[in-house]
Amino acid sequence: MSTANFQPAVSPTPIGHSASDALQLLVGPSAGAAHLWAQIRRVAPHFRTALLTGERGTGAEAVARALHDLSPATWRPFLTLSSQDSEQYLSQKSFAAPPPEGTLFLSDIESLSRSAQSSLLRLLRHRGPQSVRVVAFARHGLRPAVSTGIFSSELASSLAALRIALPALRERAEDIPLLVSHVLQRRAQALGKTAPPLTAEFLSAASHFSWPGNLEQMTSVLEALIRRSQGDPLTGSDLESAVEQTEESTARTVNEPRMVKLETVIQEHIRSVLFGCNGNKLRAAEILGISRSTLYRMLDAAQAAGNGDFKLPLAG
Incomplete structure (x- = not known):
């Protein structure tokens, strides 16, 4: 475009x-x-x-x-x-x-x-x-x-x-029943389907689940339940199976080969490590297994390029 x-x-x-x-x-x-x-x-x-x-x-x-x-x-x-x-x-x-x-x-x-x-x-x-x-x-x-x-x-x-x-949702456990009800109704409406009834067991299981993917994961799980619903009330086992189903789907997507240059993958990994180290370059260099001088040269090249892209210098 x-x-x-x-x-x-x-x-x-x-x-x-x-x-x-x-x-x-x-x-x-x-x-x-x-x-x-x-x-x-x-x-x-x-x-x-x-x-x-x-x-x-x-x-x-x-x-x-x-x-x-x-x-x-x-x-x-x-x-x-x-x-x-x-x-x-x-x-x-x-x-x-x-x-x-x-x-x-x-x-x-x-x-x-x-x-x-x-x-x-x-x-x-x-x-x-x-x-x-x-x-x-x-x-x-x-x-x-x-x-x-x-x-x-x-x-x-x-x-x-x-x-x-x-x-994160794990910090909002008391809100989960309200969130589940709202998201379920909105997604059912968007899909042109009737939202399945919720049991106390389902809401309890949802409240105790950690939801590592937060609202995005909750939306995906509830949408999967809506699509396969036959109108029966949702139970705790329904939640467990839907979580497994969506996690498998996500894993397949993540594991699909990425047709990108090696340099792009290296740049993304270095950026991710730096962010995970909160900008601590010494710690990042240790995790990456490169010298601090090499990391500094890569960062200097990124600044010189003016676009935030890392260039890969000769190792030293």
Whole structure:
């Protein structure tokens, strides 16, 4: 897709629809949900940027929509952009007048190239009564990316002026029955099917399950149960079998061969290790089994390239 023809999905989000969906995913009797929702309500009327951190599948887009819907920009567009879409969208924008309005939600913000980061920084420098709001998600925050030289420290400071940590589902066990009921009804409606009844046994099993994939895993599991439902009430054994089914499907997808250059795989692995070490280069070099000088040369090459891509120097 050429950037000249790229059109991101624009989602006007009136309170009566998307705000209600976001609310159902974010509120509940748990302390984690209460703290999160209180923070959203407190900052939504005033924020310009927000950085969301946490595990994948913890509802980052729902939080971004809630921030948008409770802000003065609620009747303006809400744009959700993947990392690839963000690159295309930002690369085609000069951000001269008139600037975009509403709210941008950028997932995997740490993956942005340097050129896209510069475009986003120019956008944030524009001030006005209807300036665009930006909500970004970075699983580990931006400190590791800044430390390794692949992310602008100025942009990181701008985005992290407001930081919201998203709780994992295992920290929201009291919310699971409400979440299961809501997600089950929404997915059944989307699939044009009737949601199967839930037993107390099923809800208890769901509440005690750790949900390592968080809301994304819950959605996949419940969708699998809806598709194979014959109308019988769901039990604990149904949950167990659906979890196994979706895990097997995910494993098959992960194990499919990736037809990419070796250099790309090495770059991704080095980036992952650096993030896991919170930017500690000495520790990362030890884990990677390379000298610290080699790692530094790779990082210096990435900064010189200006796009965050690692180049592979001769080992030394």
